[in-house]
Amino acid sequence: MANEEPQEKKKVEVDWSRRQFLIGTGALTVVGLGAMFLNEPVAAAVRSVFGQQPESGPITVLQGDYFYIPNYMTWRVGDQISMTIHNTSTTHFHEMQIGRGFNTMPTALQTIRTQFAEDFWKGVPVTITAAQGIDNFVTNEAKISSDVHPTPWLLTQPGNGGFSPTMKPGGQITLSFTVPNKPGIWHYACFVQGYMHWLAGMRGTINILPA
Amino acid sequence: MSTLELRPDISPVPQVVKSKRMPPVIRGILWSAIGFLVINTLISYVLDPRYGHPFITQVSITFGWFAAMVGWVLGVGAWEGAVLPAFGHHGTLYTAPGWKRFFEYSTEHKVIGLQYIGSSAGGFFIAGLAAMLMRLELMNNSMWLFNYPQQYLTTVGIHGTIMMFSVGTVALVGGLGNYLVPLMIGSNTSAFPRMSGISVLLVPFGIVTVALSPLLGYWSTGWRGYEPLASQDPSGILFYYLGVFALTLSSLLVSINLTATVIFKRAPGMTWGRLPMFAWGITTVSLLNIIWLPEIQLTFVMSLVNRLVPLPLFTATGSPLTYMELFWLFGHPEVYIVVVPALALWQEIIPVMTRKPLFARQWGVIGLIFVMMLSGFVWAHHMFTNMRNVEMMPFSFFTEMISIPTGFAYLVALGTLWRGRLKFNTVSLLVLMSMFNFLIGGMTGVFLADPIINLQAHDTFFVVGHFHYTIIGGMVFSWLAAMYYWLPKMSGRMYNERLGKIGAIWIFLAFNLTFSQFFLLGLHGMNRWVSVYPSYLQPMNFETSIFAFLLGLGFLFHLVHIWWAWRAGQKAEGNPWESKSVEWITASPPAEESFPVIPRIVSSTYTYDNDEPAVIIPSDGKRVATTS
Ligand code: HEM
Numbered sequence: 001m002a003n004e005e006p007q008e009k010k011k012v013e014v015d016w017s018r019r020q021f022l023i024g025t026g027a028l029t030v031v032g033l034g035a036m037f038l039n040e041p042v043a044a045a046v047r048s049v050f051g052q053q054p055e056s057g058p059i060t061v062l063q064g065d066y067f068y069i070p071n072y073m074t075w076r077v078g079d080q081i082s083m084t085i086h087n088t089s090t091t092h093f094h095e096m097q098i099g100r101g102f103n104t105m106p107t108a109l110q111t112i113r114t115q116f117a118e119d120f121w122k123g124v125p126v127t128i129t130a131a132q133g134i135d136n137f138v139t140n141e142a143k144i145s146s147d148v149h150p151t152p153w154l155l156t157q158p159g160n161g162g163f164s165p166t167m168k169p170g171g172q173i174t175l176s177f178t179v180p181n182k183p184g185i186w187h188y189a190c191f192v193q194g195y196m197h198w199l200a201g202m203r204g205t206i207n208i209l210p211a
Numbered sequence: 212m213s214t215l216e217l218r219p220d221i222s223p224v225p226q227v228v229k230s231k232r233m234p235p236v237i238r239g240i241l242w243s244a245i246g247f248l249v250i251n252t253l254i255s256y257v258l259d260p261r262y263g264h265p266f267i268t269q270v271s272i273t274f275g276w277f278a279a280m281v282g283w284v285l286g287v288g289a290w291e292g293a294v295l296p297a298f299g300h301h302g303t304l305y306t307a308p309g310w311k312r313f314f315e316y317s318t319e320h321k322v323i324g325l326q327y328i329g330s331s332a333g334g335f336f337i338a339g340l341a342a343m344l345m346r347l348e349l350m351n352n353s354m355w356l357f358n359y360p361q362q363y364l365t366t367v368g369i370h371g372t373i374m375m376f377s378v379g380t381v382a383l384v385g386g387l388g389n390y391l392v393p394l395m396i397g398s399n400t401s402a403f404p405r406m407s408g409i410s411v412l413l414v415p416f417g418i419v420t421v422a423l424s425p426l427l428g429y430w431s432t433g434w435r436g437y438e439p440l441a442s443q444d445p446s447g448i449l450f451y452y453l454g455v456f457a458l459t460l461s462s463l464l465v466s467i468n469l470t471a472t473v474i475f476k477r478a479p480g481m482t483w484g485r486l487p488m489f490a491w492g493i494t495t496v497s498l499l500n501i502i503w504l505p506e507i508q509l510t511f512v513m514s515l516v517n518r519l520v521p522l523p524l525f526t527a528t529g530s531p532l533t534y535m536e537l538f539w540l541f542g543h544p545e546v547y548i549v550v551v552p553a554l555a556l557w558q559e560i561i562p563v564m565t566r567k568p569l570f571a572r573q574w575g576v577i578g579l580i581f582v583m584m585l586s587g588f589v590w591a592h593h594m595f596t597n598m599r600n601v602e603m604m605p606f607s608f609f610t611e612m613i614s615i616p617t618g619f620a621y622l623v624a625l626g627t628l629w630r631g632r633l634k635f636n637t638v639s640l641l642v643l644m645s646m647f648n649f650l651i652g653g654m655t656g657v658f659l660a661d662p663i664i665n666l667q668a669h670d671t672f673f674v675v676g677h678f679h680y681t682i683i684g685g686m687v688f689s690w691l692a693a694m695y696y697w698l699p700k701m702s703g704r705m706y707n708e709r710l711g712k713i714g715a716i717w718i719f720l721a722f723n724l725t726f727s728q729f730f731l732l733g734l735h736g737m738n739r740w741v742s743v744y745p746s747y748l749q750p751m752n753f754e755t756s757i758f759a760f761l762l763g764l765g766f767l768f769h770l771v772h773i774w775w776a777w778r779a780g781q782k783a784e785g786n787p788w789e790s791k792s793v794e795w796i797t798a799s800p801p802a803e804e805s806f807p808v809i810p811r812i813v814s815s816t817y818t819y820d821n822d823e824p825a826v827i828i829p830s831d832g833k834r835v836a837t838t839s
């Protein structure tokens with residue numbers, strides 16, 4: 001019954017360094033905690049140290065559940081931008097509004113933010129240069145023109161809320177425009193599904209530098 | 212491997228080589244990182260590139276994670292310890308001296324047991340920190356600590372997942388089971404030591420995976436991963452599936468190993484009729500694990516694939532119920548996986564402390580076995596809100612019936628206490644407290660088995676109170692009792708009786724003041740899974756949180772006390788409790804080879820009504836080794 005088998009041929013005692021062990025695991029713990037809790041301050045610090053080049057030309061914004069990549073951009077007034085917004089989610093619709101301040105709606109437990117109060121795109125000429133998998137595109141007060149055949153999803157009449165292209169899962173749209181003379185900090189966000197995407201953190205910031 | 216040479220593994224004086232090597236844990240992390248980078252890059256850039264060429268996609272991270280897991284296990288030492296030998300390479304397994312043995316691959320069941328206990332304790336405090344964050348948020352009825360509701364829900368999910376799969380299922384089975392079962396049945400090894408050495412490495416890997424899940428996005432399903440919600444969740448849920456996969460795989464391997472150990476490794480005379488209750492408990496939960504863990508692993512793999520491909524597995528009409536059935540089929544047996552070893556621990560400790568034979572031993576065994584069998588018939592009591600009235604009846608019935616075999620286990624403990632002269636110390640105090648708490652947990656469970664009450668209390672803090680009473684009150688208190696009881700065995704040192712008692716009373720009060728209020732909160736309408744709640748519940752939540760923090764501190768107090776006793780406590784006598792159980796005839800702490808001569812068991816080990824020894828060391832016995 002107690003049939004002891006030799007477990008291994010030879011057991012050799014070879015020590016290892018306690019210091020390496022502690023420094024290695026300690027450093028990784030710090031990295032892990034930093035990644036979990038300090039990613040935003042660290043990103044802000046890195047930005048303030050190294051600055052950020054304004055983006056121009058073709059740029060891509062990826063949408064996920066529930067985030068944007070990137071969630072921080074720098075633009076400069078007068079630059080020509082061709083922004084592709086691509087929804088990488090396999091399950092969710094996502095939009096992208098840009099603006100400042102909030103329209104709100106009271107509920108039993110808390111006040112909910114429904115969209116931006118000030119629409120960045122007001123009066124801005126925008127050309128749709130490519131589009132695929134669009135659910136709807138509210139243009140509000142932008143001056144829209146299109147290289148693609150936009151019906152039936154293009155909603156140009158007023159009363160549908162702020163400027164917002166809403167992509168189906170996998171959809172994407174390319175918008176070409178010149179950054180208007182509206183320098184300062186602007187925000188972008190997605191408010192779909194009863195405004196829950198914003199609550200879940202689907203937000204970003206654009207720092208527009210003067211020309 | 213087996214040869215006819217004369218025991219080549221017994222080399223009391225290990226060769227000492229001066230050259231150093233990389234700390235195994237560091238090598239494990241390195242290999243893990245390499246594995247991840249190679250496979251992840253291969254998938255995201257070559258095999259399955261996505262629009263915009265993101266470096267990490269859901270598919271790449273899933274396969275990358277598996278590579279990382281393999282890299283970790285091999286890097287820590289399974290490469291030399293298990294893989295090379297399997298290919299006939301007579302590799303050398305290095306060991307380090309002292310405490311460092313606990314931070315490398317090992318095949319020794321006592322080292323592995325302590326590695327499991329250490330990992331569980333780590334999981335307990337990580338998930339405990341999450342609980343403290345939850346209680347902090349709930350001190351106010353608005354969002355003040357977290358920014359997004361999903362952050363709260365993710366915290367709840369991390370807390371529940373790590374607690375269930377790395378503490379509840381692991382501490383008493385992988386931990387105490389690996390350490391004690393071979394010792395209790397007079398064996399020097401477990402049945403599959405190499406597999407065991409690998410399985411323990413999966414626990415820290417799984418815990419870290421779940422804890423880091425927010426890196427991939429918040430998830431909102433809690434520990435149950437309900438579909439179709441999970442398929443709609445951000446990608447953090449991936450690390451839930453993957454981490455739980457590692458953890459459940461570990462428990463499955465433990466169960467296979469320990470079941471085989473109990474069947475094949477018993478010393479002469481250790482008949483089934485004499486098998487210690489704790490070994491019985493471990494055998495029954497191992498069977499539960501072997502039946503139900505593959506079932507839940509398959510469910511989670513389905514959910515994972517459902518999401519990655521994606522497939523519409525759980526979205527059609529009625530399918531959400533399919534997931535719930537699949538989850539709770541495992542989910543209910545899981546609660547007995549948690550609590551059965553705790554019941555067995557009471558039955559192990561109480562006879563020693565009362566100096567009385569175990570009362571109605573065979574009923575205790577029958578109780579454990581019937582709990583095990585019935586636990587597969589009650590799952591739908593978690594889903595009363597989703598069923599027709601006629602369907603509730605059988606589940607309500609079986610749920611109330613299961614309190615009968617559970618009651619056997621309870622009565623065995625009570626009968627042994629009856630008119631006994633209980634030695635009053637930290638250990639027996641914690642066991643009594645555990646029995647008290649578990650009684651409350653069990654009685655509120657009977658209420659919840661009643662559909663009329665269930666439909667009112669479902670999804671409220673009443674339920675949260677109920678299961679914390681069984682899990683913390685029943686299992687964690689028993690775990691602590693066991694740690695104090697076997698501390699002299701594991702470390703050769705004794706804890707401080709006064710500090711132990713203070714700690715026990717501390718957590719008993721804090722625990723009851725916290726969780727009894729969970730019942731009241733629930734009855735007043737406090738829902739689970741909400742960080743924002745009606746303001747009339749705020750004062751009670753506030754004060755409940757304060758007791759919860761005290762409870763957290765109480766557990767820290769025990770951790771520090773045990774740590775201190777382990778290193779600097781008074782030297783303990785060989786058998787301080789005068790137990791008749793087999794593990795106490797070994798040295799304290801036991802040598803690498805616990806029994807130089809395999810003992811012979813001559814009677815039940817609970818015969819405290821006479822002075823005859825239950826275990827003898829045969830003088831003509833097969834000598835397994837020269838004494839060192
Ligand atoms: C310091 C001790 C603990 C405190 C204060 C605590 C607190 C809580 C609270 C407040 C919740 C519910 C949150 C909600 O639904 O909104 C919860 C859920 C839970 N806890 Fe604990 N807990 C503790 C220890 C434990 C332990 C030791 C275990 C198991 C070993 C455990 C297992 C669970 C599980 C499984 C859930 C359900 C998670 C879910 O709904 O998905 N907890 N805990």
Ligand SMILES: [Cu+2]
Pocket residue numbers: 066092093094095190191192197202
């Ligand atoms: Cu969105």
Ligand SMILES: [Cu+2]
Pocket residue numbers: 542543546589590592593
């Ligand atoms: Cu149940």
